Amino acid sequence: MIIDGKKIAEEIKNSLKKGFETSGKKLKLAIVQVGEDSISAKFIEKKVKFAEEIGVKAKVYNLPQDITTNKLRKKMAEICKNSDGVIIQLPLPEHINTQYILNSIPAKKDVDVLSENRSRCLTPVVAAIKEILDRNNIDIKNKNVVILGAGILVGRPAATWFINQGATIFVLRSSTKDISKYTKEADIIIAGVGKPNLITADIVKKGVIIIDAGGDVDPVVAQKASIFTPVPGGVGPLTVAMVFKNLLELNK
């Protein structure tokens, strides 16, 4: 089964729209972009559009590429003060201390759950994964879960969440020798590397559940999988929806 992430995101959007209407107040979401990366700009556009459609006021802050960590942190304090939710579009330029900047967002405004402040929300991509598994009544406990990549957006939060769910987990990275040894045993594969065709049909077992958050999976693998999320149109749109679910949840 190929998951239609766009359709599920649409359903969530409609229910969120009602939720935001009921809450009465028009919430303000700040989206911070440093520099002018065009891929980042595209992701930001999607979030702004989603916001408009559900009655959230999104404001994009474009900051110069060469801003210092200290200046950005000061700017963040001001932005956080004036917003109900704050997103920092990653990656930040290399000279910036990313985690220090992310930690400037207080937990109750951290819709992306990327600061190290304790949050009651799930990281959006993890919430998207959970949504897909829940809708298909997948019991995670006792499953072999292979996570490819250990970045802060996908791999790390997914690893933590799956460990807490009682799964056996394998976190593989680009340095891992012979990933096929582990992918072949996997009941669930979460891919978040960003390397097209890293996962091919010959290295997974029949019936595997594949959640591709990095564009790492050869599309023909869908024929062998029991559940498969395509790129685009899979985890991506759902993850955007979950950002707004967090915004609503944190402002209840």
Add this chain to the structure above:
Amino acid sequence: MIIDGKKIAEEIKNSLKKGFETSGKKLKLAIVQVGEDSISAKFIEKKVKFAEEIGVKAKVYNLPQDITTNKLRKKMAEICKNSDGVIIQLPLPEHINTQYILNSIPAKKDVDVLSENRSRCLTPVVAAIKEILDRNNIDIKNKNVVILGAGILVGRPAATWFINQGATIFVLRSSTKDISKYTKEADIIIAGVGKPNLITADIVKKGVIIIDAGGDVDPVVAQKASIFTPVPGGVGPLTVAMVFKNLLELNK
């Protein structure tokens, strides 16, 4: 090589003693025990003794087995207010919401790093593991690390830390089928299950590094390992020392 955890702990103790003397103030460490478990009492005794030897004033709070979560949380607030560091001896009785109680300890007094509040310290057992690996110049990056067990004291913090160090990690649990498939490929094994002889010589490779935090490893495995921590006298004493290292660090 068999690691002499007691000897290393003794070295750390001497350096901590100087550190606490220099700090001037006599620090107060609260140790909270709920109920009267005799194993817990033994662990507490070790910490009290360590405290005395380095000039820290340890106070044990014995609370009744049937205390409610709410009453315990209130009591914790009072204890935290009157102490420079706070330990809750685990496990708590089953009717208690453990994480809720742990979260009552502010980060700057949380020497065990078990609350979900952001901390600048390492969980003591992770600090002990790091100490052993550092002293033997082990490069963790690109290593295969197998972690047995996913509890909050050992498996989970160890998993998070090793992921952040760039290792390939495998978190196995009692439900995992055929652990030998993975232990045989492991460069480093961290055991935190509490099941004697779970790891035998036939399921590890020659030269493996074994850190046994759960008493899970057959002692003869030492002959096949390049680094081996015995139980008792391995990770245990070092972990106690790291609790006090955190206490000093947090009160600097």
